[in-house]
Amino acid sequence: MSTNKCVRSATVASLREASAKRLSLMADDEHDPEVHLGRARHEFGEHGGINMSIEASATFHVMEPETMRKMFTGELGAAQDHYIYSRHFNPTVLGLGHLLAAMEGTESAYCTSSGISAISSVLLQLVSTGGHIVACNTLYGGTHALLCDFLPRTSGITTTFVDIRDHAAVEAAIVEGKTKVLYFETMSNPTLTVADIPALSKIGKRKGLTVVVDNTFTPMLISPARLGADVVVHSVSKFISGAGDIIAGAICGSNSMINSMMDLHNGTMMLLGPTMNPKAAFELSERVPHLGLRMKEHGVRALEFAKRMKKLGLKVIYPGLEDHPDHLLLKSIRNPQYGFGGMMCLDMETEEMANGLMYQLQNATHFGFMAVSLGYYETLMSCSGNSTSSELTDEEKAESGISPGLIRMSVGYNGTLEQKWAQFENAYAKLQDGHKFHH
Numbered sequence: 022m023s024t025n026k027c028v029r030s031a032t033v034a035s036l037r038e039a040s041a042k043r044l045s046l047m048a049d050d051e052h053d054p055e056v057h058l059g060r061a062r063h064e065f066g067e068h069g070g071i072n073m074s075i076e077a078s079a080t081f082h083v084m085e086p087e088t089m090r091k092m093f094t095g096e097l098g099a100a101q102d103h104y105i106y107s108r109h110f111n112p113t114v115l116g117l118g119h120l121l122a123a124m125e126g127t128e129s130a131y132c133t134s135s136g137i138s139a140i141s142s143v144l145l146q147l148v149s150t151g152g153h154i155v156a157c158n159t160l161y162g163g164t165h166a167l168l169c170d171f172l173p174r175t176s177g178i179t180t181t182f183v184d185i186r187d188h189a190a191v192e193a194a195i196v197e198g199k200t201k202v203l204y205f206e207t208m209s210n211p212t213l214t215v216a217d218i219p220a221l222s223k224i225g226k227r228k229g230l231t232v233v234v235d236n237t238f239t240p241m242l243i244s245p246a247r248l249g250a251d252v253v254v255h256s257v258s259k260f261i262s263g264a265g266d267i268i269a270g271a272i273c274g275s276n277s278m279i280n281s282m283m284d285l286h287n288g289t290m291m292l293l294g295p296t297m298n299p300k301a302a303f304e305l306s307e308r309v310p311h312l313g314l315r316m317k318e319h320g321v322r323a324l325e326f327a328k329r330m331k332k333l334g335l336k337v338i339y340p341g342l343e344d345h346p347d348h349l350l351l352k353s354i355r356n357p358q359y360g361f362g363g364m365m366c367l368d369m370e371t372e373e374m375a376n377g378l379m380y381q382l383q384n385a386t387h388f389g390f391m392a393v394s395l396g397y398y399e400t401l402m403s404c405s406g407n408s409t410s411s412e413l414t415d416e417e418k419a420e421s422g423i424s425p426g427l428i429r430m431s432v433g434y435n436g437t438l439e440q441k442w443a444q445f446e447n448a449y450a451k452l453q454d455g456h457k458f459h460h
């Protein structure tokens with residue numbers, strides 16, 4: 022009897038343990054964007070095709086004249102599978118939107134013809150003339166120019182730039198009644214500092230701001246909306262596309278946010294017209310299913326290269342390294358299946374050394390390309406100070422930690438890891454030889 026009881030209770034205990042394990046697995050899975058993508062509604066092709074059809078119509082006919090009136094009053098819309106005109110909702114673009122909404126954990130999403138148009142139309146939707154934005158002082162150069170030069174000139178919308186790691190400074194910059202948006206990038210460009218999205222979202226919520234996060238560097242790896250952000254914007258031209266061939270953007274947010282942007286009288290997507298072409302949406306929809314696999318491999322390569330470059334004595338900035346100031350923060354907010362991202366920086370201190378290394382890497386050993394942009398299967402590298410961050414003044418560059426010799430690398434996954442590493446080592450050796458020779 023007693024043995025039996027013992028056995029039974031042991032079984033019960035192990036069953037409990039197994040079920041707890043299963044529960045924790047389920048809980049973990051809910052944080053994995055892949056699980057949400059696996060569950061997302063799939064659009065099928067018109068004739069039963071496994072891919073969605075391209076709805077390449079600019080306009081849509083109705084069967085009954087009355088339907089047209091209802092579409093224009095908003096009684097019938099995309100949610101009821103009624104479409105008016107493709108500058109407004111288009112079914113194929115909406116299909117890609119559904120995938121990106123599932124990935125980011127937002128109610129809705131819609132796609133634009135570029136990342137910068139996603140950003141500009143979100144900001145113009147949320148902030149009116151005379152309004153104010155608080156933004157991170159390290160932003161993609163185009164966004165910085167939009168906030169710093171373009172919006173003040175065209176709309177009287179002003180921005181205070183702060184170090185978003187300093188939460189007291191963020192709060193101090195908020196002007197009650199005037200500040201509408203808190204804007205930052207998940208991982209800043211190019212210095213790779215990580216935003217504390219949960220804490221910043223709390224500040225935004227408390228102050229009644231809309232928190233808008235540019236998640237271009239870290240799709241799948243970080244899910245800003247699941248951490249409290251209101252709107253997530255993407256340059257789809259980068260990792261999500263993955264092939265360096267399409268310029269595209271996306272806005273992920275609530276139904277009311279997306280619908281307000283399509284409003285016939287006041288919507289920036291409707292009235293400034295940056296909507297995506299359905300042919301581009303179709304191509305991009307076929308790349309989302311392997312985005313997770315690609316992000317994992319970008320991350321594996323970047324971490325390994327970062328470690329090895331550091332061993333060579335180089336100054337490496339990579340949030341996957343324990344010496345990065347935001348390493349623990351990134352660990353605590355990321356979706357752990359995807360590593361630490363594919364972006365890293367190498368500080369060669371002078372522009373001359375940075376250019377020398379990039380020259381060898383591209384032209385002598387074929388490690389990668391000297392090009393801006395990111396998220397490609399080949400490694401892309403650029404000297405940030407004179408390229409993607411050239412919109413910043415020298416002072417602003419110094420303030421945001423952009424040294425003149427900073428090389429930003431988007432680590433690719435083509436070739437084998439060892440082959441690519443040998444190419445890097447060779448190029449570095451050539452640079453050092455060249456230097457000895459010159460001096």
Ligand SMILES: *Cc1c(COP(=O)(O)O)cnc(C)c1O
Nearest residue numbers: 135136137161210237256258269
């Ligand atoms: C490239 C980029 C943008 C702009 O996107 P486009 O698709 O080029 O318009 C915005 N934010 C970040 C972080 C980017 O890297």
